Amino acid sequence: MSALGKLFRSTAFRLLLAYLFVFTVFAFFALGYVAWNARRVLDDQIVNIIEAEINGLSEQYRTGGLRRLVGTIEQRAAEPGASLYLVTTPAGERIVGNVAAIPAEVLQRPGQRETNYARAGDAEMPHRAIVRVFVLPGGFRLLVGRDVEERARLREVIRRAFGWSLLLVGVLGLLGGWFVTKRVLKRVDDMGETSRTIMAGDLSGRLRVGGAGDEFDRLAQNLNAMLERISELMAGMKEVSDNIAHDLKTPLTRLRNKADAALRSAKGMEELRAALEATIEESDNLIRVFNALLMIARLEAGNARETTGEFDAAEVARGVAELYEALAEEAGVALRAQIDQPLPVHGNRELLGQAVANLIDNALKYGAPAHPGMTATVEVTARRADGHVVIAVADRGPGIPESERGRVTERFVRLESARSRPGFGLGLSLVSAVARLHGGVLKLEDNAPGLRAVLQLPLAPAAQGQAAEHVAKRAAPPFVPVEARRAV
């Protein structure tokens, strides 16, 4: 695109053209008004002069009759100037005056009007004048008037001023507009340039803020804030992928070392076999981590919604608690479940099962009491509260410090105290993702002592209606049944 083409296509230039048009129209009307007023003032002036002449002449007539009037007119008509005089017979024949020709009907009717005329010694009739006609005793006519050439000249002057000023407005407007547009275009081009460098991968680039506090500065500031946020997110992403790389590298290294050690120093089939089995076990763990990661990613993308339906969360919580009960007993932990009423939830039963399993698994792993005297207990409760289903898993262990609670639901985040135990730090991330997918939330609370993980999910819409109407109004169901969704 050529520079000029770019200029013409810019918004600023188009705006300028529109303004120019509006200003021209205004100027046109303003000047027109001035011209009209000037003419009126001029006409008044002429009429006044005529009035004065007439007063003078009538004085002459009163003192000296027609003869003296004629004499005075003869004298005045001889003087050069814009004044016109004429005295005629009742038949319209000229007796005295400096008017050579005038339309006959003007003389027939007394009074004031504007008319064409010809001056004595100037045969043509293109002149215009304002005249007043009187009928004198005996039918004689007296005409007193004044040429209005001055007015025409004034009009000419105004017309010329009009043209020049329009030209000036146009030229100055275009020039000014060009400068303004060029300046605006430059700033926009600057921004475009900066964004291109940023797009090319240099995320540290920022838009220039001029300091004038104008709209461009504000825009630049907002865009810079956005870039800042993107950088933060990118850094976060990088941290996650770094964590993933690091946390997967560790078991991979272990895997490799095991195979290597077996290859170098295993004696006999039995040892090789054991090493291979250990290797397979280690790979299975890795596959598990990948599956969990993929699952979290898919949940966060909201992809698991197709196989949703209504199910009883109480049944799931009870079932999972029962599944872990034997394991807990083996570990010397009293796993108690307090789940009575049915809790209809809309969502995916498997996912909720997995989430509850993760919470119980965590409680069993990390929920051993700090004091040896205390009995290890894990309590699983599921109840209905305020339009929600609240599933809580509480242990009596060391808990999670308040400052760390927000962090532990992130991928691969493990507390220092948990580093020595098996696990990858994905359990709570998955629970949190499941909660969000169901339109709910995972809250980590202090069980004083211990951790209370609370999974809060919305009650299924149908059951919500039965429970309390005001609750149903509050939260829109996050899951729309498949059929209903198609119908929309």
Added chain:
Amino acid sequence: MRILIIEDDPEAAAYLAKALREAGHVADHAGDGIDGYALAREGAYDVLIVDRMLPKLDGLSLIRSLREQGVDTPVLILSALGQVDDRVKGLRAGSDDYLTKPYAFSELLARIEVLARRRAVSSAGEPTVYRVGDLELDRLSHRVSRGGTEIVLQPREFRLLEYLMKNAGQVVTRTMLLEHVWDYHFDPQTNVIDVHVSRLRSKIDKGFDRPLIHTVRGAGYMVRDSATVRA
């Protein structure tokens, strides 16, 4: 038994075929959906192992077409996808089981053996009483006894034993137990199943000379009378 592998990755197919032959089965291989469909319709196979993503005709469509043609050979789907809804889609298309890649061969073998046998049994009708050695389980009265002595089991323990005895003589993996006894398809992360089995074992085998519940290393569990030879 005769097994057809429909899988486009030649290496994976070769590995699977070799492992199946080593386990004493006959394994054929089809490289794409169309070939697989033709072979599955003509050949008398006991089990089909179908990859979900196949050239020419995808796994789900292949299974749907076979079922429409009245071919009721049990199908196990192999998939790299392995998400909850993928499994459900696979079952809806008419497959009988679903396994995610990468899989343990022992898991796959246990599943196809159960599938093939299920078909043979279902035509004969499921017995109301399972017997393994001197252990008896009555499915109607929910009673279990060994050597004439009644054994009291919790409902879940009963279902666990029922599933093990239903597949007596065959390996049942932990995942299969979680799926069939608890109806969960997720990864429990810990050896929850082992604890349940060991509890059951203490009720069934304790005090008897011949254990009936056996651990199969690297695979799962099997109920069988150690005196009888596995077929």
